[in-house]
Every structure is written in C-alpha cells, then in structure tokens.
Amino acid sequence: MEHAAATPHRAGMAALIGPPNVGKSTLLNAIIGEKLAIVTPKPQTTRTQITGIHTVPGLQIVFFDTPGIHQRRGRLNKALLQAAWQSLHEADVAVACLDAAKAQKAGSVAAQVANIKGPLLASGLPLLVVLNKVDQVKDKGLLLPLLQEAAELFPEAEIIPVSALRKDNLDRLVARIAAALPESEPLFPDDQISTAQVRFLAAEIVREKLFLQLRQEVPYGVAVDIEQWEEDPETGFTRISAVIYLTREAHKGMVIGKQGQTLKQIGVLAREEIQELLEAKVHLELFVKVKEDWTENPAMLRELGYQL
Ligand SMILES: Nc1nc2c(ncn2[C@@H]2O[C@H](COP(=O)(O)OP(=O)(O)OP(=O)(O)O)[C@@H](O)[C@H]2O)c(=O)[nH]1
Ligand SMILES: [Mg+2]
Incomplete structure (x- = not known):
C-alpha cells in the first residue's frame, strides 16, 4: 500500500x-x-x-x-x-x-x-x-x-x-x-459491485429460467415485471409477485406446461437463486399474462423499464 x-x-x-x-x-x-x-x-x-x-x-x-x-x-x-x-x-x-x-x-x-x-x-x-x-x-x-x-x-x-x-x-x-482509462478517483464506493436494483435482478433471474426452459421462438416475447415486493419483518420472508408477459396465447401452454409443471419448475429455480441474492427466505408467486403487442407498445415498453 x-x-x-x-x-x-x-x-x-x-x-x-x-x-x-x-x-x-x-x-x-x-x-x-x-x-x-x-x-x-x-x-x-x-x-x-x-x-x-x-x-x-x-x-x-x-x-x-x-x-x-x-x-x-x-x-x-x-x-x-x-x-x-x-x-x-x-x-x-x-x-x-x-x-x-x-x-x-x-x-x-x-x-x-x-x-x-x-x-x-x-x-x-x-x-x-x-x-x-x-x-x-x-x-x-x-x-x-x-x-x-x-x-x-x-x-x-x-x-x-x-x-x-x-x-x-x-x-x-x-x-x-x-x-x-483516465486518471481519476474512484467513481463508486469500493464495496459497490453494481448499480442494478435487487428488484431488477430478481426479475432477470425469472426471465433467465424462462429462457432456459423455452423453445427458441418464444423468448423474444417474454418479459417479467415485479408487481409486489414485501418484506415481512416478523417471518423474515420476502414476498414477491411477478407477472410473466407473453405475446401469444399459444405460448401460454408452453410456459405453464402440463399440470403447471413447467411454471412450477421455473418458480422453484428462480426462488432458489433470488434467495441467494437477497440472503433471505423468499415466497415467489408467478402469474402469466398475454399482452400481444407489448414488444411494440411504447407505453408498455417504458413501463417495463426500456428506454425508447
Ligand atoms: N465454451 C464457452 N462458452 C461460453 C463462454 N462465454 C460464454 N459462453 C456461453 O455462451 C452462451 C452465451 O453467453 P452470454 O454471456 O449470455 O452471451 P451474451 O454475449 O451476453 O449474449 P446476449 O446477451 O444475448 O447478447 C452461454 O451459453 C454461455 O455459457 C466461453 O468462454 N466458453
Ligand atoms: Mg448478455
């Protein structure tokens, strides 16, 4: 030093x-x-x-x-x-x-x-x-x-x-x-590894598990939006509800799977990883919604965090 x-x-x-x-x-x-x-x-x-x-x-x-x-x-x-x-x-x-x-x-x-x-x-x-x-x-x-x-x-x-x-x-x-790189003082505190919010990272983890489960043509039409995020100080659980948006009704069956097995598996894998991220117990609820035009709808794209 x-x-x-x-x-x-x-x-x-x-x-x-x-x-x-x-x-x-x-x-x-x-x-x-x-x-x-x-x-x-x-x-x-x-x-x-x-x-x-x-x-x-x-x-x-x-x-x-x-x-x-x-x-x-x-x-x-x-x-x-x-x-x-x-x-x-x-x-x-x-x-x-x-x-x-x-x-x-x-x-x-x-x-x-x-x-x-x-x-x-x-x-x-x-x-x-x-x-x-x-x-x-x-x-x-x-x-x-x-x-x-x-x-x-x-x-x-x-x-x-x-x-x-x-x-x-x-x-x-x-x-x-x-x-x-230029000579400069650090731009961020030395223990900070990202500017990403945990909410965003959690939504991304769900999207990753979806991408990994789904066939090639589906992922482009998939988005994940966290609708609810509540920490219960008494139980220590974080309750997260996320909506999975799809562009086509036909994709719904693929995401949900027989007797809901695919969606369940996606939920299990995502929850495990979100728990590691938060270092807390997580209750994760996933909902599937079809919004045909979301990939082309400016208001919806902005709502999902994309900059147009
Ligand atoms: N064998 C090998 N596979 C790699 C390596 N780096 C990445 N991969 C694989 O390549 C695939 C794509 O990796 P990503 O990191 O998602 O690639 P990306 O460039 O970020 O892709 P986009 O976000 O779609 O633009 C994954 O299956 C990775 O595991 C590497 O060094 N060696
Ligand atoms: Mg990438």
Whole structure:
C-alpha cells in the first residue's frame, strides 16, 4: 500500500459491445466474480445496460454489459440497440467481444464485426478486441489466422483471446483496459459491485429460467415485471409477485406446461437463486399474462423499464 501513491489511480467505464451470444454477460460476471447479468445459450438474452464495478487498489473499472448488436426489427429490438450504443457513448474504453469458436467454424471474424466495426471506429474510443470462447477451439493453431484477421480489421486495437467460462486471460484484459482509462478517483464506493436494483435482478433471474426452459421462438416475447415486493419483518420472508408477459396465447401452454409443471419448475429455480441474492427466505408467486403487442407498445415498453 505504501507504493500506491506513486502510481495514479485510474477509473472509468468500459463498454462490452458485440453480437448476441458471444459471451459478454459471462465475461462481466467472470470479472466481477458475481452473477449480475443473466446468461443463456439463446441470443438477445441481455436487454439493458448492466453495470458491473471492478475495484482493486489503484483501479476501478465500471463495466457496461450490453444487449447484442443485431439487425432485427421491432420496437423492443430498437430499444435493445439503443441501450448498447448509448453504453458505447458513455464509455471511456470500448471492448469489442467476438466468439472465437464461431469465427473458427466460419473461417473468419468478418461476419461478427460487420454491424459493429463502423460505430466502434467512429466512437474514437480506445479499443480492445476480445476473442472469447477460445476453450472451444481445440487446435490453438487455428486461432492465429483469426487473431491476424482481427488485427487487420482493427489496426489500432490489441486483440486478446480469452475464455470467460474458464476465466482464462482475464487478468490481461483487465490490465489493458486499466491502461486505457483516465486518471481519476474512484467513481463508486469500493464495496459497490453494481448499480442494478435487487428488484431488477430478481426479475432477470425469472426471465433467465424462462429462457432456459423455452423453445427458441418464444423468448423474444417474454418479459417479467415485479408487481409486489414485501418484506415481512416478523417471518423474515420476502414476498414477491411477478407477472410473466407473453405475446401469444399459444405460448401460454408452453410456459405453464402440463399440470403447471413447467411454471412450477421455473418458480422453484428462480426462488432458489433470488434467495441467494437477497440472503433471505423468499415466497415467489408467478402469474402469466398475454399482452400481444407489448414488444411494440411504447407505453408498455417504458413501463417495463426500456428506454425508447
Ligand atoms: N465454451 C464457452 N462458452 C461460453 C463462454 N462465454 C460464454 N459462453 C456461453 O455462451 C452462451 C452465451 O453467453 P452470454 O454471456 O449470455 O452471451 P451474451 O454475449 O451476453 O449474449 P446476449 O446477451 O444475448 O447478447 C452461454 O451459453 C454461455 O455459457 C466461453 O468462454 N466458453
Ligand atoms: Mg448478455
């Protein structure tokens, strides 16, 4: 600690930007060491900016996890893109995240950078390029051409191969981000790991369990809204009621399942995780409602916390 005064304190924001499903949320959770962002194998899991604050002596990095950049239509999709680009706008450093395994199969990273390269370069921010999921590339020799291609596409950027899942090479990534941040005092208290509210995190946990249970086409039309949150000081229980919104009547059966088994399972898994989050006993009630147009309805989108 005596040496701390010699090196200036650095602090700032780093935005994780990339296509859906490349592992941005997994990376955020791995660096922070807590599950802040939900993770599923389905694309477009993350829907808002989620902050994760990494504080060590001399350094504070405020990470922004963001929705994957895609080209799909619709108001909800537009809100997701807006959240991602807004994060880039607020950041001091951009971290482009790519999927090495997918790139290796395609023989190129080009398709993954198509939608992000222009805005990243235009931002003028210091840029790092992360090639994630290297654990899935068995023959490491196959990584070289991808690293080279990425270096040609982003000549100013350092390319960093990592595995968020195995926590490989994350120290190097953190060190490079740190080097690109401005000298600054910490922006948040050193014990704060996020700006997210527990209510939001609880709703996200329910959404994660839903995504994991449901078939590919359903999740886009799923939203979770916490309607009631009451702590009973006598029993120590937190009573939470959440509404699961769906866009189609036909999806209701899939969410509820035979004799309510699917919904029950979702409730059990979500409650366990919310209990861990709150370190309190939780009573969780889930309701399912069909609101056909919620993904296109501005008032409803705002009510659910999306910024339009
Ligand atoms: N093998 C492997 N799988 C990974 C790694 N990182 C993430 N994954 C998996 O990739 C899938 C997507 O991970 P997410 O973290 O949700 O990806 P994301 O980029 O946040 O996705 P969106 O929020 O939809 O944009 C999940 O099944 C993760 O377990 C990794 O380093 N190695
Ligand atoms: Mg995500």
